[in-house]
Amino acid sequence: MKAALNGIRVIDFGHVMAGPWCTMQLASLGAEVIKIETRARPDEQRAQHGKGAVANLEANSNFFEINLGKKSVSLNLTTEEGRALAKQLVATADIVLENMRPGVMAKLGLDYVELVKVKPDLIMLSLSGFGATGKLRRYAAYNPCFTSVGGTSHLTGYAEKKPNTMTNSGGDARAGTAAVFAAMVALKFRQETGKGQYIDSSSSEVINSMIGDQMMDYAMNGRSPHRHGNSHPTMAPHNVYRCSGEDEWLSIAVGNEQEWQGLVAALGHPAWAADFRTAPIRKAREAELDALIAAWCVDKSYVEAMHLLQAQGVAATPCFKAGDLFNDPHVLARGQVQEVDHPVLGCRKTITSPYRLSQTPTAIRGTAPILGQDTDEVFTSLLGMDGQELERLKAAKVVY
């Protein structure tokens, strides 16, 4: 099958979320991704669960979710030979990704300055919470830290309530997604100029750049915008409404006169509609209007209500739950969900890459790897290592 990144090799020193997220998407575009990991200090996503440390490193579904289609090589980077072998692998690769705390790769002798010596046109991506330079470079950051520093937490939630740090993956996921974009920029430049690149990416900056429009009010007027729940500065209705099922909510947004007429038609031309003839009136009497719409929603399922409103050209969607999405006819028709087999977790539904390329389709090219499952193959085929040497390295816990 044709794939956009056929032949591109990625050496992945990523761990936890943002890094592995990036390389998984590169794998879906066709790159060969070799994850370097060690039993001596397993990827937190293998070893930790919400409830604490896990017994089986191969049974973590969160690891599965962000490591699909990769190879795994076990290599202990605390050993000198381990580091030398990592360097040899990098020499065969196009891209290196890492998201260790800034300074760690340098300590290992595996920073860009060292790696570019063995691969002059290397593309290297370093991801961290605050970036690899500046006074805060060593500061620890998990997802809620960069959604907070990145300005999104302050803008999420209801106006009268406290700010919200969002869910525990959105920030990592976006940092990882921006890194895929960065890798593509670098590959395109390399194709044009032959030059490699080093990219030092700050997750906080990435998140903030995705609300850069919201920052303009400060740039222009010295004002900081505030969170506003589901509402919109001018549109009404623009809210969620409770439907008949358990915790079912329908989102409705009306942006122009035609959509308002559509809403009125879908609701069966109620007499009260005449009281809300213009957009400014609807906005001024929004609470009243919301109550009337809520009364219409209350005895309908949210899927039924979506179809009735969309049939009249009104933007209305259920507030889908995870279970809805894995069974939704549209999601399934587009192949947004796929079953993938895993030796420990069994056959699971998971979500595919969000772009359909007509000539070079993305694909989940394999399940999440068992720790070290590709060690022999990679060292044999890429480094020409023989069986005896491999056994020695395993015994010395270099390959571990």
Added chain:
Amino acid sequence: MDRLKARVIELADFVAGPYCGKLLADFGADVIKIEKPGRGDDARYIGPFKDDVPNPEASGTFLYLNTNKRSVELDIETPEGKAAFIELIKTADVLIEDKMPGTLAKLGLGYEDLAKVNPRLVVTSITPFGQVGPYKDYKAYHLNLYHASGQGYLLPMWAINLDVPPCQGPGYLGLFDGGMAGATATLAALFWRDGGLNGASGTGQHVDVSIQHAMMTLERSQLRRFTDEGVNPNRTGKGRLLESLVECKGGEFAVVILSSQQQWEGLWRAMGCPEWGAQPPFDTQKGRSDNYAELRKRLNEWSRTVTQDELFHAIQKEGSAAAPILTAEGVFKLEQFRERGHFVTIEHPVAGALEYIAQPTRPSNVNLPPKRPAPLLGQHTREILAELEMVP
């Protein structure tokens, strides 16, 4: 000077498509924005505006999303406009479009039509639900997409109960997600077209991005909990000892991390080693988790005695994670951001000189031309038609 050697035609409004175009323009691609004559991009009307005075040439949202682009006023529904559009397409590498599926085909400008004119063209379509599937014609604003993607149902995280309605995310974040997916796939398509790794030449192709899918993918780590447990994760985060929002002196907020014993110990030292923190039940993860409400109360008693900034540095100095919840003002005042070049000043003929959030991807070996402001409506119409030898 380096730049992405690509000409991009952007037939898109508001946020998702224009952000896709901006991501390419930020690296020097020649992005030509097609705007409706006399009106232009919808983002020109959304603001924010200086002193709240509406001006379609100075809407903050438009200015941010359209830096480094050129603007041509063209109505593709008129014969002249369509002819000019096709001439442009012949010179282009990419078309970014956000029309509802089938709209361009009806005008004879669908992917198949354009591929005949220019087989090397990459067409990137970015719409709420994509080009195929039962909801492809369904409308959705940012609010609707947030809720349709599975992300809205999980917000506001830490809701006290399910009577708190689910909530959209900040700004137009979901539309940015769509644009990011579009730009990434566009570059992948160009990379392959131009020979990929081995120089074997490919063709153009059609890239179909569903914003709903892009957002759903981003929430995979939470959505998978349904596959694990058969239960829908929701917005109440009760009993999960991961982090806590705390209020600081002066009413500002911060977040502290509670996910491990090690994180706790740093936080505890930053608080000045209070006795209660070393005694049961607060001396273990389990004890803190079981007494989470009381723990939060005690954390807040301390946090209200320090400023947001003091809390941030005190905890980080002890090796644990914490962060200030920044407003826009806080963002602009954060020295770390300034030191790293997170802001760029751009002079615009109407809006004047303003500080913009810079492109956060900054490759080391690329020397990009200086940033240009967002275009005035139709600012480059004559220039571009002259390039096509179609001067009116």
